[in-house]
Amino acid sequence: MALPLFAGVSPRTLRELFVGAFLQRFPGGTTLLLEGDPVDFLYVLLEGMVELQGAWKHRETTLAVLQPVSTFNLAAVVLDSHALATARTIERSEILMLPGEALRRTMKADAEFGFAVTEELAATLNGVVRSTKNQKLRGGAERLANYLLAQCQRQGGVDKICLPYEKRLLSSLLGMTPETLSRAFVTLSRFGVEVKGPEVTVSRSPAFERFARPTSLIDNHLAFPPRLTGKVEREQGPQPLPAAPRLERNG
Amino acid sequence: MALPLFAGVSPRTLRELFVGAFLQRFPGGTTLLLEGDPVDFLYVLLEGMVELQGAWKHRETTLAVLQPVSTFNLAAVVLDSHALATARTIERSEILMLPGEALRRTMKADAEFGFAVTEELAATLNGVVRSTKNQKLRGGAERLANYLLAQCQRQGGVDKICLPYEKRLLSSLLGMTPETLSRAFVTLSRFGVEVKGPEVTVSRSPAFERFARPTSLIDNHLAFPPRLTGKVEREQGPQPLPAAPRLERNG
DNA sequence: CGCCTGGTTGAGGTGCGTCAACATGGGTGG
DNA sequence: CCACCCATGTTGACGCACCTCAACCAGGCG
Numbered sequence: 365m366a367l368p369l370f371a372g373v374s375p376r377t378l379r380e381l382f383v384g385a386f387l388q389r390f391p392g393g394t395t396l397l398l399e400g401d402p403v404d405f406l407y408v409l410l411e412g413m414v415e416l417q418g419a420w421k422h423r424e425t426t427l428a429v430l431q432p433v434s435t436f437n438l439a440a441v442v443l444d445s446h447a448l449a450t451a452r453t454i455e456r457s458e459i460l461m462l463p464g465e466a467l468r469r470t471m472k473a474d475a476e477f478g479f480a481v482t483e484e485l486a487a488t489l490n491g492v493v494r495s496t497k498n499q500k501l502r503g504g505a506e507r508l509a510n511y512l513l514a515q516c517q518r519q520g521g522v523d524k525i526c527l528p529y530e531k532r533l534l535s536s537l538l539g540m541t542p543e544t545l546s547r548a549f550v551t552l553s554r555f556g557v558e559v560k561g562p563e564v565t566v567s568r569s570p571a572f573e574r575f576a577r578p579t580s581l582i583d584n585h586l587a588f589p590p591r592l593t594g595k596v597e598r599e600q601g602p603q604p605l606p607a608a609p610r611l612e613r614n615g
Numbered sequence: 616m617a618l619p620l621f622a623g624v625s626p627r628t629l630r631e632l633f634v635g636a637f638l639q640r641f642p643g644g645t646t647l648l649l650e651g652d653p654v655d656f657l658y659v660l661l662e663g664m665v666e667l668q669g670a671w672k673h674r675e676t677t678l679a680v681l682q683p684v685s686t687f688n689l690a691a692v693v694l695d696s697h698a699l700a701t702a703r704t705i706e707r708s709e710i711l712m713l714p715g716e717a718l719r720r721t722m723k724a725d726a727e728f729g730f731a732v733t734e735e736l737a738a739t740l741n742g743v744v745r746s747t748k749n750q751k752l753r754g755g756a757e758r759l760a761n762y763l764l765a766q767c768q769r770q771g772g773v774d775k776i777c778l779p780y781e782k783r784l785l786s787s788l789l790g791m792t793p794e795t796l797s798r799a800f801v802t803l804s805r806f807g808v809e810v811k812g813p814e815v816t817v818s819r820s821p822a823f824e825r826f827a828r829p830t831s832l833i834d835n836h837l838a839f840p841p842r843l844t845g846k847v848e849r850e851q852g853p854q855p856l857p858a859a860p861r862l863e864r865n866g
Numbered sequence: 867c868g869c870c871t872g873g874t875t876g877a878g879g880t881g882c883g884t885c886a887a888c889a890t891g892g893g894t895g896g
Numbered sequence: 897c898c899a900c901c902c903a904t905g906t907t908g909a910c911g912c913a914c915c916t917c918a919a920c921c922a923g924g925c926g
Contacts, residue, residue, distance in 0.1 A: 399832050400839075420752040421828055427747060439737040439744075446839050448744050448832060471733065475726035482722065482733045486690040489740040493690075493699050496678060496747050500790050501671040504914075532872065539751050544914055546874055561873095577672055581650050581699060588651075588697050755882075783904065795882055797906055812905095 369435065369484050377474050386461040396451040396459070403440035403447050405461040409433065412457025413529065416449040417536075426536035428495075429454070429529060438485055441467055454529060490584075497582050499539055505548040507538045509576035510583055512557065512566050517585040524565040531562075620686065620735050628725050637712040647702040647710070654691035654698050656712040660684065663708025664780065667700040668787075677787035679746075680705070680780060689736055692718055705780060741835075748833045750790055756799040758789045760827035761834055763808065763817050768836045775816040782813075 370378060386405075390396065396407065399418060407414075414430040427449050430436060440447050441464040453459075471478040498507055511534070515525045527534060535545035549559050555575060556567030566572070580586040621629060637656075641647065647658065650669060658665075665681040678700050681687060691698050692715040704710075722729040749758055762785070766776045778785060786796035800810050806826060807818030817823070831837040 418748040418752060418832070420748065420830065420833060423752050425748070425751040427744065427751075439740045442733055442737040443741070445741075446831075448741065448748070468730075472726050472730050475723050475729050478726050478729040478733065479719075479723050482693055482729065482736060485733060485736050485740060486693040489690045489736060489743060490694070490696075490699065492740060492743045492747060493678065496743060496750065497669040497671065497676070497699070499747065499750055500676040500678075501669060501674050530872070541915060542873070543875085543916085547914090550874095579671065580697075581669070582671060781904075792883060793905070794884085794907085798882090801906095 369480050372480065373474070373477050377470055377477055381462060381466055381470050383466060384463040385466075388459055388461065390453045390457050390459060392453050392455040392457075394453045394457075396453065397437070397447050399447060399450045401447045403437050403445065404464050406438055406441045406464060406467050407436050407451070408460040408462065409436070410458045410460055412459075413454045414457060414459075415452045415454050415533065417452065418449050424536075425539065426533060428491075429533065429537055431528070435484060435488075438481070438488065442471075442481075442485065444468070454533065494582050494584055501582070504538065504540045504544055505551045506576060508545065508548045509552055509555075509557075509572065510578050511538060512552075512564060513568075513576055513578050514583060514585045515564075516566055516568075523568060524563065527562045527564060620731050623731065624725070624728050628721055628728055632713060632717055632721050634717060635714040636717075639710055639712065641704045641708050641710060643704050643706040643708075645704045645708075647704065648688070648698050650698060650701045652698045654688050654696065655715050657689055657692045657715060657718050658687050658702070659711040659713065660687070661709045661711055663710075664705045665708060665710075666703045666705050666784065668703065669700050675787075676790065677784060679742075680784065680788055682779070686735060686739075689732070689739065693722075693732075693736065695719070705784065745833050745835055752833070755789065755791045755795055756802045757827060759796065759799045760803060760806075760808075760823065761829050762789060763803075763815060764819075764827055764829050765834060765836045766815075767817055767819075774819060775814065778813045778815060 373381075387410075390412075392412075396414070397403070409430050409432050411432055414434075414436065416427045416430065416436060417424055418427055419425075436451060437447060439445075444464065467481075471481055498510070502510070512525070515527070516522060519525050531545055532542050535542045538545065540548070549557065552572075553559075555572035556569055557572070558565045578586055580588050624632075638661075641663075643663075647665070648654070660681050660683050662683055665685075665687065667678045667681065667687060668675055669678055670676075687702060688698060690696075695715065718732075722732055749761070753761070763776070766778070767774060770776050782796055783793050786793045789796065791799070800808065803823075804810075806823035807820055808823070809816045829837055831839050
């Protein structure tokens, strides 16, 4: 299995984890879990796509669209708590369901495995923090532009991509209405972005890069420079508010 | 120490963790860590307040305001990675700094401790997801209303509270400008909210509750119903989009 | 064909940001 | 003590981004 979660796990531990597990196929449009439901399983998406969505007062929004291989509900499983989002398949999907109780027990017994789970959780937290910054710091067209750049990267560094799901869903993920998304595409056409149905071609002109300004501090697909002993280069121009002096750490 | 992270840790493990640790006081306005910095320590806020903020293209926003006892940077420590947010004291603060390397080593050696760290991380993820839903699903005045309700709860169930920090900072946390926050207070005055400097009195009228509509799926201060074997009551009226049929889980 | 869903386009309203003016209060220095 | 300054907060005028509602179009399918 490609999932790093189970990479270094002993066969014995693995067998223990799989007692009471399901491997199941769901058709598209299936609601796996509602907001507020108690969570008894860790879900691992092996094939297909899953949307996580939240709702409040007749409004709803897409929190994430998962593609294989991803886990979801991990935090709720660890805390033996309730789901904060509704999970819905958006196409025929294959999903592995691991009993939460067994997962927690195994984590407490096998520190190595426990650490792997913690890494998975930390990576998810990382992603959600990035998403929050994306949402609060960028405007609609800027979010779309960076989404397109991320897709270009994910689909192999090409400049012509195919949107992996409906624009309606994309608009919700990007935090806008379908109409606004449509107009955001028009806005980006000024930078050489062309749309024909689900196909989008992105000309990576300097003007477009300057508009999107992707950064490793928001966009997951940009790798950080490797961690060495030395300092890391600072990005993006002059510091806006250097008011407070940096302090040296010493006892 | 009140921090549940260290609640069940053996003295031996604890001593190991504290090798190379600092306990340090910082004045207000001190930048502890910049976005993108490599992270070598887990920070534990013992006294004072810390703001986590993100910036992009000359814009900046507050991601969280921490009060004792809280950890930050935990995800970056686990992943041995870089900070996604700038951390700044907003008043004189006492902060415990634990070496990340030691923390990771201890997690891999002591599964019980590792699980406690994972719980802390899961709770943080929980909070950030809630914050994202708050941001995407609610308007400015609604966010303020629910913030006030949360403060009422935190300050002991009273209806007259004192804002714990400047309105300028609050506005950034709530994702708006200071001017807009000021107007949001005016909007809420229609529901009996009165502001005099940092003091706010909240009359919990039915109209106000209906406007704010706090929910355990977004607002951290509302506890979930206890987890029993039975089903949990569903909240908030008719389901908006019951299009897809709920599926029974069975092999 | 006719229907339905998803996408686009237009008109109009609203929430929120921007800019500016002004009030207030704490802190400093004369 | 007061004069002054500066940071914070408030208020008003205005513009832009985005939402809402509606009409319209295209493709898929019975």
